[in-house]
Amino acid sequence: MNMRQQMVKTLEDLAKQDERLVVLLAAISNSLFSKDNPHIARRVINLGIMEQTLISVGAGFALEGFIPVMHSFAPFLVERPFEQIKDDFVYQQLSGKFISTGASYDYSVEGMTHHGPGDVALMHTLPGMQVVVPGTAQEFDILFRASYANGANTYYRLSESANPFNSPVRFGKLEVVKQGNEAAVIAVGPMLGRTLAAVEGMDVTVLYCTTLAPFDGETLRAASASSNIVLVEPYYEGALVRDICHALQSRLIRVETIGVPYRVLNHYGEPEEHDAHLGLTPEGIRSRIERFLEQ
Amino acid sequence: MTGDFEQVKHLITYMTGDEKHDESSNSTLDVLWVLYDRVMRYDPKNPRMEQRDRFVLSKGHGPEAFYAVLAHKGFFPKEELKTFMQWDSILGAHPDRNKVPGAETSTGSLGHGLPMAIGMAMALQLKENDRRVFALIGDGECNEGSIWESILLAGSRKLNNLTTIVINNFTSAPDLGDIAEKFAAFGWHATTVNGRDHEQIYAALTYQDEARPTAVVALIHK
Numbered sequence: 001m002n003m004r005q006q007m008v009k010t011l012e013d014l015a016k017q018d019e020r021l022v023v024l025l026a027a028i029s030n031s032l033f034s035k036d037n038p039h040i041a042r043r044v045i046n047l048g049i050m051e052q053t054l055i056s057v058g059a060g061f062a063l064e065g066f067i068p069v070m071h072s073f074a075p076f077l078v079e080r081p082f083e084q085i086k087d088d089f090v091y092q093q094l095s096g097k098f099i100s101t102g103a104s105y106d107y108s109v110e111g112m113t114h115h116g117p118g119d120v121a122l123m124h125t126l127p128g129m130q131v132v133v134p135g136t137a138q139e140f141d142i143l144f145r146a147s148y149a150n151g152a153n154t155y156y157r158l159s160e161s162a163n164p165f166n167s168p169v170r171f172g173k174l175e176v177v178k179q180g181n182e183a184a185v186i187a188v189g190p191m192l193g194r195t196l197a198a199v200e201g202m203d204v205t206v207l208y209c210t211t212l213a214p215f216d217g218e219t220l221r222a223a224s225a226s227s228n229i230v231l232v233e234p235y236y237e238g239a240l241v242r243d244i245c246h247a248l249q250s251r252l253i254r255v256e257t258i259g260v261p262y263r264v265l266n267h268y269g270e271p272e273e274h275d276a277h278l279g280l281t282p283e284g285i286r287s288r289i290e291r292f293l294e295q
Numbered sequence: 296m297t298g299d300f301e302q303v304k305h306l307i308t309y310m311t312g313d314e315k316h317d318e319s320s321n322s323t324l325d326v327l328w329v330l331y332d333r334v335m336r337y338d339p340k341n342p343r344m345e346q347r348d349r350f351v352l353s354k355g356h357g358p359e360a361f362y363a364v365l366a367h368k369g370f371f372p373k374e375e376l377k378t379f380m381q382w383d384s385i386l387g388a389h390p391d392r393n394k395v396p397g398a399e400t401s402t403g404s405l406g407h408g409l410p411m412a413i414g415m416a417m418a419l420q421l422k423e424n425d426r427r428v429f430a431l432i433g434d435g436e437c438n439e440g441s442i443w444e445s446i447l448l449a450g451s452r453k454l455n456n457l458t459t460i461v462i463n464n465f466t467s468a469p470d471l472g473d474i475a476e477k478f479a480a481f482g483w484h485a486t487t488v489n490g491r492d493h494e495q496i497y498a499a500l501t502y503q504d505e506a507r508p509t510a511v512v513a514l515i516h517k
Contacts, residue, residue: 022421042421048451050444053410057448060414063399064422068414083404084441088411092401093393 003158004101006137008032015040020067026054028072051076055084062094074100074116090126095151103159104235105274117260120235123155130154131212133189135163146171163193172211174219180204184224191232197282217247233259256292306363309376313388319357322464322515327364329496339369342397348426349415351400353408354433355389362386370397406439413449416457429458435466449508450482457508464515478510485510
């Protein structure tokens, strides 16, 4: 089961238990939801392809005490109706849950209009916006259940790319995967698998991050005394640099950001071909870390 | 009562500094007065009570008439009006729902309020609450794409608990033609009234179609 299928299962399950939950769709994923249970079907609503209205309608539901979940592909959920998210949820101090699918270049053959590498950086500009990047379907289930009713705004970035294993995850916490001395490597969501392969045999700490905001600076400070920080992210590189700088204010640090570069990525092909082209493979990541530590 | 309406007009003079929106504020006054004086069900001392009709000032601009009506109806002291747009005031040039008693939504950027009102109307139906939702938009606001998304959505969902008031003071750059006709084409019950005629406004706002949302286009001739 991929993350998108898990999302449907998790939302259907929670909707049965919690009458406040309303799922609002703009055509995307509508066919994946079961319409068998009429009680749930009333709260899984396909509005049509109108993403600005999707977000504002969600705010209307929030005003009436519901927990709206809004879902579409990353560029259509985040970038097209960004002002609606900012004004209608953040400025109005309402709570909504925004779940995207189709991360970065997951839908590589569709071209750049369907790519979404800018989602996390953009959502992270919004005051109080929580940002969750699960690494597997099971992790999404755990993190969503832990946060869907927390009264905040939360963005969940789902992707077709996933780690080959599940990790223990807690909402709002960095997980210490291994400890070493030369650097602290922070792997975000689906980058953990290839990051662990990249640092095999290296004397580094690896931290696993699935909740980017609120960022767990305390665990970062406690887990490593190193001044070398490496960030491995699956979207535009560097979204967490501000948080790392704040967390490690008392230290002189160097930061290497490994992620999708800020470039126009106009190739098609498979996502793996994009990874290889951008050096986001275990070999490419290892090479970047080695060069960073040699400087 | 005419005396009360004159008093509300006087209250607007308490607020200065947003003259660029005078026309916008002035154009909504009669509709807002009829709505709050004779149509909507609410308790100014309990502005968020569940069994209330909801009003969304979608266009957000020129809220002085809205504030004056709210103050006159007792949502907050009239003296607050004199603080309009000052540092600590609850009353800005666009309303903030977290500051203004009686303001359901924070608006200002055009094209947000009507879809929020649709969400509220859909939510009320889920809750089996029979209260109504009124949204006020401007003809200039009708240039926004989200307004037409919303008109399509509410019409297709047959949201009979939603009424949209369009204040048409002819500010739209593109010619909108017959606005009521356009709403009707999207499945709404739509009427056009003189935006200064209180009886016409009252009749249009108290009409609730069984199977369609309602649009009331209020003409404000300069």
